[in-house]
Amino acid sequence: MKVLIVGSGGREHAIAWKVSQSNLVDKIYIAPGNGGTDKEEKCENVNLENNVDVLNFAKDNKIDLTIVGPETPLVDGIVDMFREHNLKIFGPSKIAAALEGSKSFSKDFMKKYGVKTAEYEVFEDVNKALEYLNECPYPTVVKADGLAAGKGVVICANKEEAEAAINDFMVKDIFAGAGLRIVIEEFLEGVEASILSITDGKTIIPFISSKDHKQIYDNDKGPNTGGMGVIAPNFYCSEEVLESFNKEILETTLKGIQTENMDYIGTIFFGIMITKKGVYLLEYNVRMGDPETQGVLSLMESDYVELILKAIDKELEGYTVKWKDAHACCVTAVSKGYPGSYEKGFEIKGIENVDCKVFVAGAKEKDGKLLTSGGRVLNIVAVGETLDKAREIAYREIEKVNFDGIYYRRDIGVKKSL
Structure with a gap:
């Protein structure tokens, strides 16, 4: 198979890395990719600007499967475009993508189908x-x-x-x-969890749980970012929590998708809050999370491409996703000043010395050098028998990497009391 992956971040690097391990795949194109994606086996970056360019490339190069990484192309309807041309693509329709594209739409959907969520009001x-x-x-x-x-x-x-x-x-x-348009929502006190999942519209298979760390500073201080690191599995996701999630969030979501005839084939990311009053849904994402993907796919033993094809063929029922009996810790290195303004163009050194996986995010190659080009620059992902071991490896290895102004949190995976 020839596979096309849309996107340019650490998530897309992780997807490309995982897809490259499949025996079903001979060639992978990443549009536009970054300074790390085309270093993976079978991978090549292609500079495509928009959904129309991506569609034309897929037609001209007889792409067998397109995987969409970020949310914007999905919300803009890239899946509908591909289906009109009978091209195989993994992701929800434009209507289904509104579950992420509009907070008010998703909150109204939750309320309509009894998905447990915080009280809210919408204002224009x-x-x-x-x-x-x-x-x-x-x-x-x-x-x-x-x-x-x-x-x-x-x-x-x-x-x-x-x-x-x-x-x-x-x-x-x-x-x-x-x-x-804004949503003003009841504040829920507790701890967050990310549960990525895959659906064919008839079945939802949840992946192993993970925990993102959103704030820029240690101890969850400072402004929100796109994500400063992640662990998987999430130590707050007990059997009791997952049982509540399945009953009060996942099953009610699936009922809504089916009742609304959303034609949802793709990823559903459930952002949940675990509180003393129970488990609540904060938000849906209609794609893999970043950096959750980097941690979760590092623990997946199943063939990700095979899994995606099962979803597209609506054959997920009875499929079992296999996971390593291990823990992952992902630490994100960012540019100085992020998530505000920051400088870029600094050379990244030391990646070749790292003894665990490095997923490049905001960096590009120029004249044989890897230079920073974004706020979140790279992810160090370590896998260990225990979370402590994974954390130890990740923090030991990230010290080998350097660029001017490098910053990362020191407390990814530290458990705090509820």
Whole structure:
């Protein structure tokens, strides 16, 4: 098979690495890829600008399977385009992708089908949103309705912080339209978990659990980022938690997908909150998470391509995904200043000395050198028999890597009390 992977981050590098291990695959193209993707076996970067370019490349090169990494092409309808041309693609339809593309759509879907989630209100009028702040309890959560690169959620301790967030989203329009409609949501106190899964529209198979670390600083301080590191499995996901998740979130979600005839074939990412009152769904993503993918796929023993083909053929029922009896720890190295403004173009040194997997994210190759080109630069992923061992390896190995302004959290995988 010839496979095309859409995207350019650490997630896409991890997908390319995993796909390259399949005996079903001879050649992999990554559009546009990064400075690490084309170093994997069978892989080649191709510079494609938009969904139309990707479609034409797939037609011209007789691509057997296209895998979409990021959310934006999915929300823009790339799957529908490919299906119109009878091309095999892994991802949800444009209608189904609205579960991530619109927070208000997804919250209304949860409410309609009894998916356990926080109380919320939706606003398009800034004055009504500000008025609501007089009656809502604090802390409260303000969310941009549309796609905001993982940064459109602000936990507000008081009315002043909520007013500032609403002003940023709805008046200053810092997310270029994505925050003109907002969701103000009940704050849930607890610990988060990420549960990636795969669906063919009839069956949802959850993957091994993981835990992202969103804030930029240790002890979950500072602004949200796209993700500073992850562990898998998540130590907070007990059998009791997973049982509640299956019954109150996964099964009700599947019922909604089927009732709405969403034609959902692809990944569903459940972002959940484990509280003293139970397990709640925070959000859906309609693609693999970043950096969750890097940790989870490192533990998958099954052939990922075979699994994807089963989903496309609607044959997931009865399929068992096999996992290593091990733990993964992924630590993300970022540019100085991220998630705010940062400089780029710094040479990355020492990757060749690392004794575990490195997934490149925001870096490109130029004149034989690997240079930083984004906020999240790379991921170090270690696998160990225990989480402590995986953490030890990851932090030992990341010290071998250096670029000007390198920063990473030191507490990925440290367990905190509920």
